[in-house]
Every structure is written in structure tokens, then in C-alpha cells.
Amino acid sequence: MHLGRLALAGCATALATVALLPPPATAAGTAHGAGAGRGSGSDPARAVLPARDGWGAAEGGVTGGSEARRGHDITVSTRAELADALARTGDEPTIIRIDGTIDANTDDAGNPLGCDDYATDGYSLDAYLAAYDPATWGRDDPSGPLEEARAASAALQKERVVLPVGSNTTIIGADDDARLLGATLDVRGADNVIVRNLTFEDSFDCFPQWDPTDGEFGEWNSEYDSLVLYGSTHVWVDHNTFTDGRRPDAEQPRYFGRLFQQHDGQLDIVRGADLVTASWNVFTEHDKTILIGNSDGASADDRGRLRATFHHNLFHNVTERAPRVRYGQVDVYSNHFRQDEGAAYGYSFGIGIESALVAEYNAFTLPDGLGAADTVHRWTPGTSMTARGNWVNHRPADLVAAHNAANPDAPLGDDAGWRPELRRQVTHPVAVPFVVDHWAGAGRLR
Structure with a gap:
């Protein structure tokens, strides 16, 4: 394959150029820099998703609040101001600029709220643990006053x-x-939304629910994704950083022998959400990172939808x-998957019911003991994925063949049944770690 080249301004290292693979013949277009957007001028808040930049660009593209008029270009610095700005948008194009740190767990006066402030109806973790200890409660779902108190407390935090x-909205970090x-x-249920240049940190649940029937030993299940797209269309998620930050799972206690999991997803795309591009983001220090389609039984909502593109994202120390x-046709290309020694790792690509994942030109940097066979987990028999041009630890690797060799009783097909056409810039996996690690994440808009 012929390789084009994109000069890296100011780069004095041996990697003076970045190899670019041409887009498919049906996806002609000029390669742009990291997350550039048409119409941005000098103000990234007025940028729109470039043409042909992933599934988000299909069927009309994503403009967000780029055409916001006076009065709908709002800067906020507190949770109360953010909630008010979101409530006032309607369908009018609106830009909301986040200035500094906004803590969602604060009251309207800006005072911090802890888990004890939400606890109600006699809830306490100690009482909950005593009531539903499997040694005495057994394997039935929790029920009764303490479970009801947990649910009521959780509802207060959720508020x-x-x-x-809402629709036609751009939410963007005002600074780095x-x-x-x-x-x-x-x-x-929104359409035409842009989220850029934000660090999402520690979306935590004060009141995880114990589910003794989840798996062989039971699990603690929590709410709250950092960003959830539920039945929404035309969304661009660009140059953000998602992290557990101050509350890493590795430092959480274990109750009933299981991790007290206070985090859910970082980005979930569910219930008929469609036409999404996620570019130049960092997903780091997290367990359940991105879920596309949250139920095998949601075919009525999800079949023919859940179309999403992920390119030039860094996945660093994420477990699964x-x-x-x-269900969805999902295009994952030119991303860097990097695991440090000792970081928990289950898999990267999860192949579920009727999924149609195309994974091409990605780079994996894995510690000793992990290889290509570990990158894929097949959840549903009879499923397939397309995986071409991927590299693992600086060498070309056939992810499907490696998975099938390691799992002969659970084979995966090698053709997802479609070919992506909406790609502007495809970076060779040799160059992906350099390019992505330097340009992805919040504070790196250029």
C-alpha cells in the first residue's frame, strides 16, 4: 500500500514524519490535523465536525451550537450555572464554555456534598453490608427497608x-x-451535540447495589457514566480526557469478596443512539470503558443504529x-491501546450480539505476558469482526487469527460484513503511538 506523509512541525526526533494510509477509494478527502473542524476560525467552540469524519458526519453532520447567537454563548464556572445554562438551551444553538473545575456534588450555593449528605431513610453502608451479607442473606436480590433506603439515597445523588x-449544543472547555x-x-433523545476539550473525572456512585446473581460470586453495580448518549443522534466527542482520577478502582475496598465498584462507564452509546464520532480522546485508569448497546434484548431500539467511529484515541490502562x-456498525481505527505493567487488563474489543466491528490500523503496547489473542473477547457465538493492519508491540498482528488459535472452541468470524467509507485521516500503526500520545486529550486542541 502506498504511504503518504504528514510533516510534524517542530518535531526534532527521529520520527520526523508520520506515515498516513490513504482513505478508502470511496472516501476521498484531505487529511486534516488533530481534530480540526470546519468553520472553527480562531474559536474552537464554533468548530463543526469535518466532512467525512466518521459516522457522525453522515446524514447531515454535526454542527452543535456553532451558530449560537448573543445570549446563547454562555461561560459557566459552577454546577448551578451549568445546570441553569443546560436548562435554558431549548433547541436554540447554544455554546456552553466550562471555566475551571465544576464539581457536580455541590449544592446550589457551591458547598460540597459528600455521600453522607445524600443518605436518607436510615441508610448506612455498614447496615447495608450487615443486612445483605451472602453468608446470612443468601443469593436472593436485596429487598426490604435498607434496599429501599439505598435506592432513595441514590435518587438524591442522581438529582x-x-x-x-439538549439538541444543537456545544459544551467545551474554555481553557486547557x-x-x-x-x-x-x-x-x-437529543440531536446535533458536540463535547470537546473537557476532563471528565471520577463520576462516582455513593450507593452501589449488591447483585448476588451477577456472575458466579456476585458483583457491586454502580450508576453514572461520565458521558452517556441515549437515543441521541449526530454527536461529536473530541479531545476530551476521561479518568477515574482521585478515586481509582485499585484503591477501592472489597466487600463480600468483590470490588466495591463505584464507577460505571466513561462513554456509553445506547438505546438507539446513532451517528457518533469520537476522536482524539484519552480514556484512562478505568474498568468498564465504552459500552455500545447495553442489552442483548434491545434489538428494536438498536438494530440498524449504534453506528459509531473511534479514531486517534488513547486507551491507557483500561481493563475492558x-x-x-x-448490534452497531462500529469503526475503530488508528487508536493506541497502552497498558502499563501491573495494570488490570481483560480485553479491548468485546464482540457481542449482531455486532459489526471493524478494527484497523490500531497499535497495541502491552506488557510481557499479553499478546494479540488477549485483545479480543467474543461474547456471542456466530459473531465476526474485521481486523486488518493492526500492530501489537511493534509487529503486525492478525487479531482474529490469534483469538481463534487461543480459543478453538469459541471461534470468531473474520468479516464484519461492511466497509467503512467515512475516514479522513488514517495513521499507520507504526506512527500511532507517537501521534496519539502527543495530540489526544483535553488541553490539546490546535
């Missing part, structure tokens, strides 16, 4: 931390250190779901 986002702490941006896919 504070879940922030609904803009941060949403403990928040969920809930893009539900990068992404896990049901």
Missing part, C-alpha cells in the same frame, strides 16, 4: 450529578484545564470495553 444536554468532577452529561459492541 445533583446527572445533567441533561476545564474539568467536570463527579458529573454525568446525559445526552438523551474499548469498546464492547452489540
Whole structure:
């Protein structure tokens, strides 16, 4: 394959150029720099998703609030200001600029709220643990006053931390250190939304629910994704950083022998959401990272939808779901998957019911003991994925063949049944670690 080249301005290292693979013949277009957007001028808040830049660019593209008029270009620096700005948008094009750190777990006066402030109806973790210890409660679902108190307490926290986002909206960091702490941006039933240049940190659940029937030993299940797209269309997620930050799972206690999991996903695309491009983001220090389709039984909502593109993202020390896919045609190319020694790792690509994942030209940097066979997990028999041009630890690797060799009783097909056409810039996997690690994430808009 012929390789073009993109000069890296100011790069004095031996990697003076970045190899670019040409887009498919049906996807002609000029290669642009990291996350450039048409119409951005000098103000990235007015950028729109470039043409042919992934599934988000299909069927009309993503313009967000780029045409916001006076009065709908709002800068906020507190949770109360952010909630008010989101509530006032309607369908009018609106830009919301996040200035500094906004902590969702605060009251309207800006005072911090802890888990004890949400606890109600006699809930306490100690009492909950005593009531539902499997040694005495058994394997039935929790029920009764303490489970009801947990649910009521969780509802109080949800009122504070879940922030609904409407159509025709751009939410962007006003500067390089803009941060949403403990928040969920809930893009539900909306169209035409842009989220850029934000650090999402520690969207945590004070009140995880014990489920003794989840798996062989039971699990603690939590709410609150950092960003959830629920039944929404035309969304561009660009140059953000998603992290557990101050509350890493590795430092959480274990109850009933299982991790007290206070985090859910970092980015979930569910219930008929469609036409999404996620570019130049960093997903780091997390377990259940990206879920596309949240139920095998949601075919009525999801079949023919859940079309998403992920390119030039860094997945650093994430345990699983990068992404896990049901139903959707999902294009994952030119991403860097990097695991440090000792970081928990289950898999990167999860292949679920009727998924159609195409994974090409990605780079994996894995520690000793992990290889190509570990990157894929097949959840549903009879499923397939297309995997071409991927490299693992600086060598070409056939991910499907490696998976099948290691799992002869659970083979995976090698053809997802479609070919992506909406790609502007495909970086050779040799160059992906350099390019992505230097340009992805919040604070790196150029």
C-alpha cells in the first residue's frame, strides 16, 4: 500500500514524519490535523465536525451550537450555572464554555456534598453490608427497608450529578484545564451535540447495589457514566480526557469478596443512539470503558443504529470495553491501546450480539505476558469482526487469527460484513503511538 506523509512541525526526533494510509477509494478527502473542524476560525467552540469524519458526519453532520447567537454563548464556572445554562438551551444553538473545575456534588450555593449528605431513610453502608451479607442473606436480590433506603439515597445523588444536554449544543472547555468532577452529561433523545476539550473525572456512585446473581460470586453495580448518549443522534466527542482520577478502582475496598465498584462507564452509546464520532480522546485508569448497546434484548431500539467511529484515541490502562459492541456498525481505527505493567487488563474489543466491528490500523503496547489473542473477547457465538493492519508491540498482528488459535472452541468470524467509507485521516500503526500520545486529550486542541 502506498504511504503518504504528514510533516510534524517542530518535531526534532527521529520520527520526523508520520506515515498516513490513504482513505478508502470511496472516501476521498484531505487529511486534516488533530481534530480540526470546519468553520472553527480562531474559536474552537464554533468548530463543526469535518466532512467525512466518521459516522457522525453522515446524514447531515454535526454542527452543535456553532451558530449560537448573543445570549446563547454562555461561560459557566459552577454546577448551578451549568445546570441553569443546560436548562435554558431549548433547541436554540447554544455554546456552553466550562471555566475551571465544576464539581457536580455541590449544592446550589457551591458547598460540597459528600455521600453522607445524600443518605436518607436510615441508610448506612455498614447496615447495608450487615443486612445483605451472602453468608446470612443468601443469593436472593436485596429487598426490604435498607434496599429501599439505598435506592432513595441514590435518587438524591442522581438529582445533583446527572445533567441533561439538549439538541444543537456545544459544551467545551474554555481553557486547557476545564474539568467536570463527579458529573454525568446525559445526552438523551437529543440531536446535533458536540463535547470537546473537557476532563471528565471520577463520576462516582455513593450507593452501589449488591447483585448476588451477577456472575458466579456476585458483583457491586454502580450508576453514572461520565458521558452517556441515549437515543441521541449526530454527536461529536473530541479531545476530551476521561479518568477515574482521585478515586481509582485499585484503591477501592472489597466487600463480600468483590470490588466495591463505584464507577460505571466513561462513554456509553445506547438505546438507539446513532451517528457518533469520537476522536482524539484519552480514556484512562478505568474498568468498564465504552459500552455500545447495553442489552442483548434491545434489538428494536438498536438494530440498524449504534453506528459509531473511534479514531486517534488513547486507551491507557483500561481493563475492558474499548469498546464492547452489540448490534452497531462500529469503526475503530488508528487508536493506541497502552497498558502499563501491573495494570488490570481483560480485553479491548468485546464482540457481542449482531455486532459489526471493524478494527484497523490500531497499535497495541502491552506488557510481557499479553499478546494479540488477549485483545479480543467474543461474547456471542456466530459473531465476526474485521481486523486488518493492526500492530501489537511493534509487529503486525492478525487479531482474529490469534483469538481463534487461543480459543478453538469459541471461534470468531473474520468479516464484519461492511466497509467503512467515512475516514479522513488514517495513521499507520507504526506512527500511532507517537501521534496519539502527543495530540489526544483535553488541553490539546490546535
